[in-house]
Amino acid sequence: MTDQTPPDPASSDPAKSGVPPLTGRTLPCGRNNTELADVATDPEQRPDEHQLSCRFCRAELAELASAWSSVQSVAEQSVAVPAERINRIVEGVHNRIHQPGEYRVMNAHTAAQPGALRISESVLLDVARRAAESVHGVAAVTGTLGDKRIDLDVVMPYGTDLGALAQQVRTRTAEAVHVLSGAAFGEIGVRIVDVTGP
Amino acid sequence: MSRSGSVLEERLLIAAAQAHDERAFEELVRRHSPQMYAAACKMVGEPAIAEEAVQEAWVAAWKGMTTFAGRSALSTWLHRLVLVSAWRLTSAVRKAPRPTIDAILDDTLDQAPSAELSASERVEHDAVRRAVAELDEPLRHVVVLYHFSGLSYDELAQVVGESEATVRGRLYRGRRQLAITLREWRCSA
Numbered sequence: 001m002t003d004q005t006p007p008d009p010a011s012s013d014p015a016k017s018g019v020p021p022l023t024g025r026t027l028p029c030g031r032n033n034t035e036l037a038d039v040a041t042d043p044e045q046r047p048d049e050h051q052l053s054c055r056f057c058r059a060e061l062a063e064l065a066s067a068w069s070s071v072q073s074v075a076e077q078s079v080a081v082p083a084e085r086i087n088r089i090v091e092g093v094h095n096r097i098h099q100p101g102e103y104r105v106m107n108a109h110t111a112a113q114p115g116a117l118r119i120s121e122s123v124l125l126d127v128a129r130r131a132a133e134s135v136h137g138v139a140a141v142t143g144t145l146g147d148k149r150i151d152l153d154v155v156m157p158y159g160t161d162l163g164a165l166a167q168q169v170r171t172r173t174a175e176a177v178h179v180l181s182g183a184a185f186g187e188i189g190v191r192i193v194d195v196t197g198p
Numbered sequence: 199m200s201r202s203g204s205v206l207e208e209r210l211l212i213a214a215a216q217a218h219d220e221r222a223f224e225e226l227v228r229r230h231s232p233q234m235y236a237a238a239c240k241m242v243g244e245p246a247i248a249e250e251a252v253q254e255a256w257v258a259a260w261k262g263m264t265t266f267a268g269r270s271a272l273s274t275w276l277h278r279l280v281l282v283s284a285w286r287l288t289s290a291v292r293k294a295p296r297p298t299i300d301a302i303l304d305d306t307l308d309q310a311p312s313a314e315l316s317a318s319e320r321v322e323h324d325a326v327r328r329a330v331a332e333l334d335e336p337l338r339h340v341v342v343l344y345h346f347s348g349l350s351y352d353e354l355a356q357v358v359g360e361s362e363a364t365v366r367g368r369l370y371r372g373r374r375q376l377a378i379t380l381r382e383w384r385c386s387a
Contacts (some may be wrong), residue, residue, distance in 0.1 A: 022375050025382070033381070034374055041373035060381075067380035074326040075345040079236040085249055089231045092249075093256040094224060195259070 027056040033064065040064035119181050121145050128152065128188075131176035132169045139196065150177070151189035158195045166190040212272060216263045223263070227256055230273060234280050235348075240346045241284045241339060243331050251287050256278035270356050277349070278357045281339060287336075329379045337372035340365050 026033035031050070039045045040061055051057040127142040128150050138156035144151045145172055154169060170188040177185055205355030208229075231252055238248035258279050259266075266275055330338060336358075343349045343357060344365075354369075355362045 022371075022378060024378055034378060037374040037377040037381075038370070041377050042370065054209075063384065064377045064381050067384065068238050068377045070326050070380060071345070071373075071376055072331075077323075079239045081232040081235050085235065085245070086228070086231050088253050089235065089249060089256070090224060090227050092253045093227050094220075094262075096224070096253065096257050097220065157376045175341045 025111040027054075027060055029054045029055055033117045034062050035168045036061045037064050048177060098197065114144075124177055124181060127176050127180050128173045131172045132190075135165060135168045135172060137196075138169060149189060150185050151191065153191050153193045155194040155196055156192050158197050161197075166192070208272065209268075211341050212263075212266070212268070215260075216266070218263075223260060226272070230276055231256075233273065234276055237277060237343065237347045238284050240342045241281065243248070243327070245286070247287050251280055251283040252263075254283035254287070258283070271353075271369075274353050277343070278359070278376070281343075281357055285335065285339075293369050315317050323381055325380060326376075329376050332379070333372055333375060337368050337375065340368040341372035341376065344369055 006098050006143075010061055022034055024032045024037070029050070031054070034049075036051065036057060039047050039051065042062070047057070047061065049059065125143050125145055128145075131137055131150070132141045132152055132154060137160060139155045141155075142153045150173060152169065152173065154166075156165055169190050172189050174185060208226075210224045211226050215226055234255060236250055238251045239245055240252045242248050242251065255276060256279075259276060266272070330341065333341060339358060340354060343354050344351075349357065351362050351366060354365045358365060360368075
């Protein structure tokens with residue numbers, strides 16, 4: 001098996017792609033400066049006897065070497081890679097590969113298995129709702145799923161410690177969705193939309 | 199972490215990503231994107247297109263993760279994917295006006311070295327970038343990947359999917375064209 005990649009778009013030879021060949025310039029001595037460009041840019045090439053002794057060639061070689069050193073100087077400069085751009089790339093890739101409305105199940109049972117087990121957003125919300133309703137007295141839960149957070153609207157019994165009850169809802173909901181999906185929802189928002197009388 | 203530890207960790211991440219572990223894949227995205235973005239910037243000269251090319255390359259990597267057999271380094275494989283995406287995107291916008299050198303400079307190069315350049319050096323550097331941008335695409339890719347991104351001949355051959363002799367030939371022509379173009383511009387300045 002080889003590392004498969006799409007076909008190389010750059011495989012066409014430039015000579016066959018309509019690009020005119022580089023003609024260069026003929027020096028007073030009769031030599032073309034493209035020969036000297038090769039000497040100036042390729043460390044493996046050495047000037048021949050004529051190029052070493054001819055003043056036109058030597059002057060042209062110095063100019064081409066200077067031009068090439070500018071290229072090397074720019075090549076050595078680093079490209080700024082702003083952190084926000086990388087964050088945007090990471091987020092963009094995540095959004096593109098992540099199926100909307102689905103969460104990948106990642107827990108001890110699925111981690112070692114090939115393939116993917118996905119759970120729909122609605123099922124995850126249903127689990128969160130049931131977990132919240134398992135807290136005594138809490139009823140009629142609806143919710144929304146955001147990025148790493150779940151928001152629940154709940155009805156709670158009148159005359160109880162609403163803060164303590166809300167904390168129980170948060171804890172049970174977080175545990176239930178984590179056990180089911182392996183997803184860690186850092187924030188469980190609880191909004192009390194009504195209270196039921198005694 | 200030692201180099202061998204780092205290599206082992208990367209292999210584990212690759213294996214996990216091949217098993218569709220999104221978190222492992224995202225860790226690879228975070229690790230390799232800076233180099234991919236820098237290479238893409240130098241290839242296309244336009245940060246926004248470079249960013250899009252990197253994202254496209256990663257989506258292709260995610261879809262083709264199981265085809266990555268580890269014969270080449272992951273970074274080499276990713277460079278190739280970026281090259282393909284960059285080529286596709288630049289082909290799509292080829293008829294659009296080229297970004298100005300100033301725009302490229304402002305967004306892609308460290309400001310510190312630029313600030314230290316004299317006016318004449320800045321003009322010289324602008325000219326180099328313009329000359330690179332005007333190279334025919336196959337030549338530009340090998341020149342940028344070899345001289346600007348530091349790939350070896352072997353890596354370069356793998357990235358562009360050609361023999362080492364072919365990429366050496368393209369490099370040869372690319373260097374020659376750059377030197378001559380810059381020389382002529384200096385003469386006419």
